[in-house]
Amino acid sequence: MIGSTTSASGDAKTARLDPGVGSRRGIAVTAEQDASETRLRPVAVLRDQPVLLYVQIRNQLVDAFMAGDFQPGQRIPSEPELARSFRVGRPTVRQAVGLLRQEGWVVTQRGLGTYFVGKAQEISLLGFDGLTQALRARGVVVQDRVLTSGVVDSPELDVLVVDSPGQWWIVRRVRNLLRNDRLEPLCVEMDCFPLEVCPDAQRIFERTNSATAVLQETYGFQIAMCDVATRAITVPEEWRDLLALHEGAAVLSMERINRAPDGLVLHVGSFMIRTDLVPLVERIPNPAVRR
Numbered sequence: 001m002i003g004s005t006t007s008a009s010g011d012a013k014t015a016r017l018d019p020g021v022g023s024r025r026g027i028a029v030t031a032e033q034d035a036s037e038t039r040l041r042p043v044a045v046l047r048d049q050p051v052l053l054y055v056q057i058r059n060q061l062v063d064a065f066m067a068g069d070f071q072p073g074q075r076i077p078s079e080p081e082l083a084r085s086f087r088v089g090r091p092t093v094r095q096a097v098g099l100l101r102q103e104g105w106v107v108t109q110r111g112l113g114t115y116f117v118g119k120a121q122e123i124s125l126l127g128f129d130g131l132t133q134a135l136r137a138r139g140v141v142v143q144d145r146v147l148t149s150g151v152v153d154s155p156e157l158d159v160l161v162v163d164s165p166g167q168w169w170i171v172r173r174v175r176n177l178l179r180n181d182r183l184e185p186l187c188v189e190m191d192c193f194p195l196e197v198c199p200d201a202q203r204i205f206e207r208t209n210s211a212t213a214v215l216q217e218t219y220g221f222q223i224a225m226c227d228v229a230t231r232a233i234t235v236p237e238e239w240r241d242l243l244a245l246h247e248g249a250a251v252l253s254m255e256r257i258n259r260a261p262d263g264l265v266l267h268v269g270s271f272m273i274r275t276d277l278v279p280l281v282e283r284i285p286n287p288a289v290r291r
Helices: 051-067 079-086 090-103 128-139 201-208 211-219 276-283
Strands: 012-018 106-109 114-118 141-152 168-179 182-194 225-234 248-259 267-274
Touching: 051 079, 051 090, 051 225, 051 248, 079 090, 079 225, 090 106, 106 182, 141 182, 168 201, 182 201, 182 211, 211 267, 211 276, 248 276
Parallel strands: none
Antiparallel strands: 012 225, 106 114, 141 168, 168 182, 182 267, 225 248, 248 267
């Protein structure tokens, strides 16, 4: 899972993270670490909100994970317990837990329950341009289709705020995986380059199709820190067909502002990634992560 989480209302909490965040694997789960040791404090889900009920429940559980209310290997409340706590039906809870499982927050042991596996998961999407590098390193072919590009006054972000004036070159593309001889959409991605810092960004990106090439290889800039915001949201209608998702499906939305050691903004990016493919991404070692 990725750097920061959302509140029950869907508003994202943000965090500044070092891209070299490591990983913790091999969390042991035991029936002795029971959810009864932790008191979950659910906030009533809001039925008149555009955020789906199961996404609201997922967001509240992630808030609890990030706050340290659960320890790695500890069982979370059962489906009936969560249904009573949130006053929803079990199918809604099952969707929420399924989403957490897809994102890598929890694992389910048949006959024992569902367990929190830890918040320091290996993070592929936090490594700058690590998504493409990691997938290709495993032999997964990535094919991109540019949707729009051009010069704008400011990147379009929903949560984070860019504090760098001036014009930006922006490219938005849909990224597809070639799996079993067919293309499968993974995410819609937006890359934004400040022209004051990278005046040749368009020419270099169109030649290399890589944000890393624009910044690190050509200009020598190194990403030292990033502002990150992530949240689970309902797929926007404009991206639903591109991602081959049905109405009401959840996607993982991530925004990041990449900075130089002195805080200079070098690049802004955003992902809208299919949650059913997050486990594929998260399982792949990220070359950009320092061990």
